[in-house]
Amino acid sequence: MSKKILIVRTSSLGDLVHMLPAISDIALHVPGAQIDWIVEEGFAEIPTWHPAVHEVIPVAHRRWRKHWWSAETRAARAALRQNLGARQYDIVLDMQALMKSVWLVRQTHGLRHGLDRKSAREPLASFFYDVKHTVKFWQPAVTRQRELAAAALGYTYSGEPDFGLESITGGVDVESYAVIMPSASRDDKLWPEEDWQKVFTRLHEHGLDLKLLSGSPAETARAQQLVAGNARAQVLPRMALTDVARVLAGARIMVGLDSGLTHLSAGLGRPTIGIYKASTPVRTPLEGPAYTASLGERGSAPSAETVLSAVDQALDFDESAHTQLTGGDAPA
Structure with a gap:
């Protein structure tokens, strides 16, 4: 029964x-x-x-x-x-x-x-x-x-966490873009624009286009301002959660503020970097089967250099994992 x-x-x-x-x-x-x-x-x-x-x-x-x-x-x-x-x-x-x-x-x-x-x-x-x-x-x-x-x-669990998200990740091809989540529900979580621009430049150097997420008109305006004049970046329209999840599943990497979507990216098994400024990652670190980095602390945002180093590590990790899995070349 x-x-x-x-x-x-x-x-x-x-x-x-x-x-x-x-x-x-x-x-x-x-x-x-x-x-x-x-x-x-x-x-x-x-x-x-x-x-x-x-x-x-x-x-x-x-x-x-x-x-x-x-x-x-x-x-x-x-x-x-x-x-x-x-x-x-x-x-x-x-x-x-x-x-x-x-x-x-x-x-x-x-x-x-x-x-x-x-x-x-x-x-x-x-x-x-x-x-x-x-x-x-x-x-x-x-x-x-x-x-x-x-x-x-009444059981004892073991092993790494299984998020059970195969219904989202199944059949999704990883493409040459990075997902960016530069906005948050609170202004004290925001990261400086000049630091974001350094990250965008590094991602472009890795051959990646940018897809920015936003959830409100104010967040959309902020995202559009961040990538104004950047021909390799687009601000995505507001979408249903399942559609957002599929975009995340197809990304080479995700870089975002401490937000639910950043945690979702990690759970979907994509290399994910979280920027913490108004909360501590001790209780809510990014967790997932791929590379994750939970950077910063309440009252102390990570430097651009720290995030750039994590971007390089994440993409190197992803390329190595792909090569080991396929026995071939890493994605472009």
Whole structure:
């Protein structure tokens, strides 16, 4: 008989990417597991990429909280409550440990697992779980998620993280371009324009064109300003997450600020360099099967020279890996 498991992890993009190896572990160690996943509607594509996810249950908390007591929102929340109330799970696993995730957990039926008071980001959340688990806080996010899933489901995991993204990477050819993510949701994450220009020049020297990502009109304007007059660069229009993932999967390299898309690139197995300035990479380093570099620290951005060195190492690594895999020439 299959074990029915409900994962509660609604956001954000990078955190959902960090969840994927835990899903692979569950699929490997719990034969026949039926895994459903509650996720914020804007990120609902991400769980569908993993072959072990049975059903995605979208929630619109970010949209609802703007008009929490409107008739439309109350009706939508009632529909979600009815949907969750009609389901019976063997295990409900809150991988977020926030009060907003507890609000969802309390509407479910099943043995509720989560982090204990000392492990949770919001300790109050731990009081609403039937079974509480200790997971050391100052560990990479991927490790924390894998450890929590293993503790809740009673197995021991091993090996490097498997992000389960073959549905995206399968059949995608790597081409001669670099993906750049120069924008972020917060201005204190931004990197100086003159440093970006040095990186662009080095990537062009490696024979690569540039594709810049942006998610808002302000980010688009910033990206366009960065590459104004550069005939070998384009700012991509806003796309669905699956389309962005395919662009990332086809890149020789990705260089970006600490963002969800940068973490996605690493998970897709592309050489990826992350520039940290307003956050620490201790808890959220880039992780993936190819070369990654998590550069900088909260309050201390990496120098252009440090990033340029990582670019050279990443491309050398990628060329060597390609040659070993094919026994032929590296991509141009």
